[in-house]
Amino acid sequence: MRKVFVKTLLELAQKDERIMLLTGDLGFTVLEPFRDAFPKRFFNCGVAEQNMAGIATGLAEAGFIPFFYSIVTFAVLRPYEFIRNGAILHQLPVRIVGVGGGFEYGSAGITHYGLEDIAVMRAQPGITVIAPADSAQARSAILESWNLPGPVYYRLSKDDRTVVSGLNGEFALGRAQVVRKGKDVAIISLGGISAEAAAAAEKLLLLGIDVSLVVIASVHPAPREDLARIISGHSLVFTVEEHYINGGIGSLAAEVIAENGLSARLVRLGVKQGYNGVSGSQGYMKKINGLSAEAICRAIQKSCRDDTPKVKLSRKAV
Amino acid sequence: MLKSNDFSGKIRKIIIEQCKRANVGHIGSALSIADLVGVLYDSILKMPADDHNRRDRFILSKGHAALAVYAALFLKKMISLEQLNGYCADGSLLGVHPEHFLKGVDFSSGSLGQGLSFGAGAALAARMQKSARRVFVLVSDGECNEGALWEAVMFSAHHKLANLTAIIDCNGQQAFGYTKDVLSLDPLAQRWRAFGWDVHEIDGNDPKAIKDTFEALDFSSGSPHAIIARTVFGKGVSYMQSQIKWHYWPMSDAEYQQALSEIKDNE
Known part of the structure; x- marks a missing residue:
């Protein structure tokens, strides 16, 4: 889903100059296409996810649509209170992109497992939470939600290959x-x-x-x-x-x-x-x-x- | 002797009146920034219209002193007397901490250590949009305990956000003690300087010094600016000055009368 995320974001960014991409120093070999295409709209904020969430809030207040990217735990749990008091409280179009839900980071261990992100995010009124099942659905979901007025959390997999048979890339907000x-x-x-x-x-x-x-x-x-x-x-x-x-x-x-x-x-x-x-x-x-x-x-x-x-x-x- | 300009004096009077009416504390914290907020709203912040591209942003990151900002908003006719008199009342938008739902407040605060990140994002946005608007973030010295604040300090210096100014209200106190006893910040100016900021140390209760310092800053190029404002906690009310209990304490009737008379004498 990471590749389809970057591909889709590139397409959207070509059409809409409000779109920005921030990363907490992650995404090596993944985010380069966006960085190279839009160097002025790409910021590696360093290993500082709380600040990244705050920066995104300030950018969104001025009219940008910043996507910020990290591994699920670092995208959600570390800056959680910034997300709560920033993008959610102010109802701003910040996009939180968490990669690697569940055990996807395998041997990296518990610090890299996303095992409670859905719980803490869905506890918050005023944020859209999207966890696509495969790449085709991820693309549909991003296309349907990127321009929502409030914040969105995307729980994306590193897996670009798996296809859920019969899903056919279908997605609709509020629907199963x-x-x-x-x-x-x-x-x-x-x-x-x-x-x-x-x-x-x-x-x-x-x-x-x-x-x-x-x-x-x-x-x-x-x-x-x-x-x-x-x-x-x-x-x-x-x-x-x-x-x-x-x-x-x-x-x-x-x-x-x-x-x-x-x-x-x-x-x-x-x-x-x-x-x-x-x-x-x-x-x-x-x-x-x-x-x-x-x-x-x-x-x-x-x-x-x-x-x-x-x-x-x-x-x-x- | 307090040397307050008229605007800051009025802010102090409102702080005392409203804290008494609502029977709430955070008086000392609000009084210490009365001169900083007064100069900013009276002389520095450019706010041509609510939606103007060049409207400066001000973020009170030490949200617990919001009453000083409410007072300034009232004096600038941005909120009504009725709204001001709703401070801390049921159903009011004027709580202890500022909410962006209130016109005139761009960013909510209350959780320390977040405002500078919001401000850095706002400053970066202004630069990207080629706007001359500036961003001012008022933090407390105790707030510099927060690690996330230093993330924003690094980011702002790295990206040379010259349109961003952090004002550090150094009143030397925090909720449960003096900063030197709780978690020493010294040497604070050197720390900000070492992180790459353009640092100015001033008397934060001297309106002229505050105004002169702001007016001399280069907001178009170079490093972000840090104003280390040495203030007196509870400034203007003798029995509150540098006293820990006035972080939270409300005033008795006698204390209120004394505070009012001292503020009045210095107007």
């Missing part, structure tokens, strides 16, 4: 994307982990469990109506997110279920344990946290078994 309609259980997945969820759905289908797959990329505004409609059609719902289970889309689904008086049982799949110092590749980290396609599949199979006969499968599960 139904990638697949099934009769048995529903999987609701957040952004970048949707490919794993889709793979799990494929496996489950072969095992006789017919799955609805729903992607949430517009986290805030949340697709509450879509979720209520989808959840009400299922008795067992799973949320999948590369994020702590508290505060993310699992919590969002729980809010929708409670507020609408729905009867579905919710199983939240996400990161449940604190860090113990053990790291590895993103794939490894997802696996040990129960977020690989296989682990998601197993968890859903187990819940279906445990919930029988409450969950009536459309056909006999293997």
Whole structure:
């Protein structure tokens, strides 16, 4: 998504001179096309993310649309109060670009994992929070949101290749994307982990469990109506997110279920344990946290078994 | 003896009256910047119209002294007496800390260490837009405890934001003690200078010195400017001066009468 971000931003910047790009000294081999095309609208603010968020606020107040770029934790958590008291409080068009949600920085360890960014950002009224599932959706999302009057947070993946089959680059603010309609259980997945969820759905289908797959990329505004409609059609719902289970889309689904008086049982799949110092590749980290396609599949199979006969499968599960 | 010009004297009187009416503190912090704010609003800031491209920006980064700015806005007829009398009242836009929702305030503040970054961004924007507008940010000395402030100090010097001026209200006090005891800032002027700023040390309660210093600054080229303004906390009210408790304390009736009479004597 990083490449499509820069490509899209370049196109927009050619048309709109308000667009600027700031970085907290990250983006080597990624941001150069923008830097080279618009050297006067590109600022490496140094390893100083709080100031970068403040600079962006001052620029936006004067009419610019500054995008500021860093790894998720440094883009969101370090300058969080600046974002709150700056772009959000003043309702300015600052764009926060966080790269590498979840475990994407693998062996870099916990300091580089984005595991609570969605929770803290969606807690704030007045900011749009977008977590695309693949590059095509990232492009659609950027094109739909770059010119919003208030701030936007983009949680982007480094992964430029993965495609979520059936998503077709669709995105709409405040809407969820139904990638697949099934009769048995529903999987609701957040952004970048949707490919794993889709793979799990494929496996489950072969095992006789017919799955609805729903992607949430517009986290805030949340697709509450879509979720209520989808959840009400299922008795067992799973949320999948590369994020702590508290505060993310699992919590969002729980809010929708409670507020609408729905009867579905919710199983939240996400990161449940604190860090113990053990790291590895993103794939490894997802696996040990129960977020690989296989682990998601197993968890859903187990819940279906445990919930029988409450969950009536459309056909006999293997 | 206080040597306040008329504008700063009026600011002081409003600070005392409004703090008493609302029964709130932060009096000493507001009094210490009365002369700085007075000179800025009376003589320095160019504000041809709200939406004018050349309108200077002023950011009170030490937001807890907002009453001094409200007083200036009132004296410049930018807010009404009714609004001013709503200071700290229910439903008022005039809280302890300034909010951008109030016309005349460009940036909200209240969390120390953020205003200079906003100001650096605003100054960079002015330069990019080829506007002659300037940005003034008033920070407190205690605020220099905040690490993020020094990020903004480095950024501004690196980009030679000559249209940016930081005014450091050095009253030597912070909420829970004297700055020299809490987290020493000395030598403050050398620190700002070492970071690449054009530093001027002045008596921050001397309106003429303040005005002369601002008027001599080169806002078009060179380094950003730091005015190390040596002020007296609670300036103008003898029993408040350099007393820690007047960071938070409200006045009794007797204290109010004494404060008013001292301010009046010096008008």
